[in-house]
Structure formats: C-alpha cells, structure tokens
Amino acid sequence: MSEEKRIVEQALGEGRGVMRLTPTWVPRSFCVPGKRLKLHPDDYYAFGAHRGGIDERWFSSTTKADNGPGTTPDEGLSYIYVEGKQGTERVQLASAIDIMGNEILGKAVMEKHGGWVMYSKFFDNQEPLPFHVHQTDERAADVGRLGKPEAYFFPRQLNNHGGWFPYTFFGLNPGTTPDDIKRCLANWEKGDNGILDLSKAHRLTPGTGWDVPPGILHAPGSMLTYEPQRASDVFAMFESLVWQVYTPKELLWKDVPRDKREDLDYYISILDWEKNVDPNFYENRFSPPKPVRDPKEMASEGYDEQWIVYKSEWFSAKELTVLPGRSVRIQDEGPYGAIVIQGTGRMNGLPVDSPAMIRFGQLTQDEVFVTADAAKEGVMIENTSETDNLVMLKHFGPSA
Numbered sequence: 001m002s003e004e005k006r007i008v009e010q011a012l013g014e015g016r017g018v019m020r021l022t023p024t025w026v027p028r029s030f031c032v033p034g035k036r037l038k039l040h041p042d043d044y045y046a047f048g049a050h051r052g053g054i055d056e057r058w059f060s061s062t063t064k065a066d067n068g069p070g071t072t073p074d075e076g077l078s079y080i081y082v083e084g085k086q087g088t089e090r091v092q093l094a095s096a097i098d099i100m101g102n103e104i105l106g107k108a109v110m111e112k113h114g115g116w117v118m119y120s121k122f123f124d125n126q127e128p129l130p131f132h133v134h135q136t137d138e139r140a141a142d143v144g145r146l147g148k149p150e151a152y153f154f155p156r157q158l159n160n161h162g163g164w165f166p167y168t169f170f171g172l173n174p175g176t177t178p179d180d181i182k183r184c185l186a187n188w189e190k191g192d193n194g195i196l197d198l199s200k201a202h203r204l205t206p207g208t209g210w211d212v213p214p215g216i217l218h219a220p221g222s223m224l225t226y227e228p229q230r231a232s233d234v235f236a237m238f239e240s241l242v243w244q245v246y247t248p249k250e251l252l253w254k255d256v257p258r259d260k261r262e263d264l265d266y267y268i269s270i271l272d273w274e275k276n277v278d279p280n281f282y283e284n285r286f287s288p289p290k291p292v293r294d295p296k297e298m299a300s301e302g303y304d305e306q307w308i309v310y311k312s313e314w315f316s317a318k319e320l321t322v323l324p325g326r327s328v329r330i331q332d333e334g335p336y337g338a339i340v341i342q343g344t345g346r347m348n349g350l351p352v353d354s355p356a357m358i359r360f361g362q363l364t365q366d367e368v369f370v371t372a373d374a375a376k377e378g379v380m381i382e383n384t385s386e387t388d389n390l391v392m393l394k395h396f397g398p399s400a
Contacts, residue, residue: 058119321390
C-alpha cells in the first residue's frame with residue numbers, strides 16, 4: 001500500500017467518511033485584502049509583497065491557481081491531513097481522488113465526471129474588482145481550458161464590514177450594443193475606458209447571493225463572498241481603470257489566443273449577449289436562500305438548512321445551522337466539502353470548530369470533505385455549545 005493511500009484510509013476511518021482539509025490561501029497581485037478571512041494581521045502578505053495580499057481562501061480544491069509568475073507549485077490545492085506517529089501527514093485531495101475516487105466521490109460521479117470538478121472559495125477584497133467576464137466552454141476551449149460559471153453568497157458571520165464598495169455591477173444596460181463595448185476596449189490606454197457606464201450596480205445584502213453564468217460581465221463588490229464555482233480559473237478583464245488604479249492589459253487577454261488579442265469582435269464573442277442585456281436580470285440571477293424542507297419541521301429537530309446556491313448544473317451549496325446543544329443526522333445526495341463559519345461541534349465524531357484567528361501555515365478544524373457514502377448514509381452533526389449556533393457552508397459538485 002502506498003503512503004498516500006494509507007493516509008487517505010486513515011482519514012476516512014477517523015471521521016467515518018468525513019476528512020479534514022488544511023487551509024488553502026491564495027494571493028492576488030491586483031487585490032487589496034479585506035482582512036475578514038480570520039488570517040493573522042501579520043500574515044496577509046505571507047507569500048511576499050510582490051505576490052500581493054492574501055484575499056482568497058479556497059475550499060475542496062483540486063484546481064491549481066493560475067496566478068502568474070511566482071505561483072507556488074501547489075497554490076490553490078487542498079490537502080487532506082491526519083495525525084500520524086511522525087506528526088502531521090498530508091496528501092493532496094486531487095491525489096486522494098486519483099487513488100480512491102470511487103470511495104470518495106462514488107463510482108457514478110467518477111464515471112460521469114472523472115473527478116471533482118468544482119471548488120469554492122472565500123473572496124475577501126477591500127475594494128471592487130475590475131469589470132470582467134469568465135469564458136464559456138466554447139471560448140475557453142480556444143486556449144485549452146474549461147468555461148467558468150460561478151455563484152455568490154455573502155455570509156453574515158464574515159461580513160462585519162462591507163469594505164469600501166459593497167455593490168456589484170452585473171451585465172449590461174438594455175440597449176447596449178457591441179460597438180459600445182468595442183469602443184471601450186479600444187480606449188484602454190486613455191485612462192478610464194468608461195465601460196461601467198454601460199452597466200448597473202446592485203447593493204449586496206448579507207444572507208443572499210447571485211448566480212453568475214459564464215459570459216456575463218461583472219465587477220464584484222467589496223463584501224466577503226463565498227463563491228462555489230466550476231474547477232477553472234479563466235477570465236478577461238474589460239475595465240482599464242478601477243478607482244484610479246490601472247488594470248494591465250495583459251489581464252484582458254490572459255485567456256485569449258495570441259492571434260485574437262487585437263480582434264475586438266473576438267472579445268464580443270466571449271460575452272453571452274442575451275444574458276448580459278436581460279431586462280429581467282435581477283429576477284433571473286438574484287438568489288435568495290430557500291429552505292430545503294419545512295422550516296417548522298427542521299426547527300423541531302434542532303436545525304435549519306437553506307439552499308443558497310441552486311441555479312447551476314455544475315455546483316450547488318447549502319447553509320446548515322445546528323441549534324445549541326442539539327444533534328441531527330443530515331443526509332445529502334452526493335459528496336461535498338464544508339467550511340464551519342460559526343460555533344463548535346462534531347461531525348461523525350470528528351471535532352470541528354470555527355477559529356477566531358489563523359496563522360499562515362497553521363492547521364485548523366473548520367474544513368472537511370464528506371464522501372458520497374457518508375453523505376447518503378447521513379452525517380451525525382452535533383453542536384457541543386449550549387449557547388452558540390453551529391453554522392457551516394456545504395458545497396456540492398454536479399450530480400452523477
């Protein structure tokens with residue numbers, strides 16, 4: 001038996017299908033950390049100031065971050081960990097699935113998808129991002145990549161402040177034309193290319209979310225955001241100046257074929273025009289939480305669970321709250337990752353808790369991955385506090 005398989009089997013046994021994951025931190029050179037990730041104040045530039053501040057934490061990730069020069073070999077990748085005789089032992093979640101995919105994800109998911117094809121993250125920026133788009137499958141294939149749908153949810157527990165601009169621009173005003181977009185892109189080097197004049201900002205509300213299919217232009221606001229998404233890291237920035245800070249043009253053509261970089265019609269082809277100019281954009285893309293079953297019945301059993309991401313075929317997510325001193329067995333249809341954002345308790349006997357502060361490189365007990373069999377059988381979740389809720393966010397991949 002290989003060492004990696006031994007570690008995975010130990011992890012599976014200790015939590016009866018619930019495995020611990022290490023914190024996975026990702027810096028971005030073009031971002032300003034909002035400092036709501038619970039990372040120690042001294043550690044937000046732990047990768048080095050030249051890499052930018054840490055403003056993302058990735059969950060259940062088998063996707064390497066595409067983060068430019070200096071990206072570390074395992075940046076963005078999640079690790080399973082256990083305590084062995086020689087100390088902490090780890091194996092990448094991606095490697096574990098390569099070795100024991102049927103046991104972790106289930107045979108049906110492996111046969112249909114070949115592995116874990118989503119991940120989630122906390123995005124934590126102090127200011128808004130440039131107006132940008134994630135490519136569709138068709139356009140991403142031009143550079144050998146996959147398209148990237150994503151979704152947003154704004155956890156109440158992690159948004160003690162909204163940052164400098166808690167509003168997100170989504171889509172394009174009805175009546176906008178392709179020539180309007182091309183004119184903005186042609187004016188890239190003239191300062192503010194004016195592309196936000198073609199869009200509308202929506203106020204971000206904690207406890208709610210948005211669905212963002214590929215091909216939709218958006219400029220995420222400054223609220224800490226939980227982002228389930230497909231396992232891809234493609235984008236094209238369409239805004240040249242954000243709060244008087246220049247956006248390098250390389251970020252416009254990062255995932256564009258070299259021979260198309262000056263082709264303005266090609267950039268129009270990246271956009272899903274119908275969805276961008278949808279006059280009912282709010283009604284079709286806003287995602288308020290929806291209870292998974294009758295709220296009174298759940299309350300009588302000691303918990304509450306809400307669908308918070310539910311409009312994509314590639315991923316979904318729930319917010320689970322277990323009331324103080326209560327225990328509940330929760331069944332799900334497939335494997336999932338989870339991050340505990342409030343309280344303390346146990347999952348299948350494995351202690352879990354939400355830390356107040358985390359040092360870079362420190363292990364935590366707030367992130368887990370639950371196998372297909374454990375999810376279907378039902379995970380026993382106990383809130384060991386008599387006063388505080390136990391709250392976790394659960395991210396799922398596509399169904400088999």
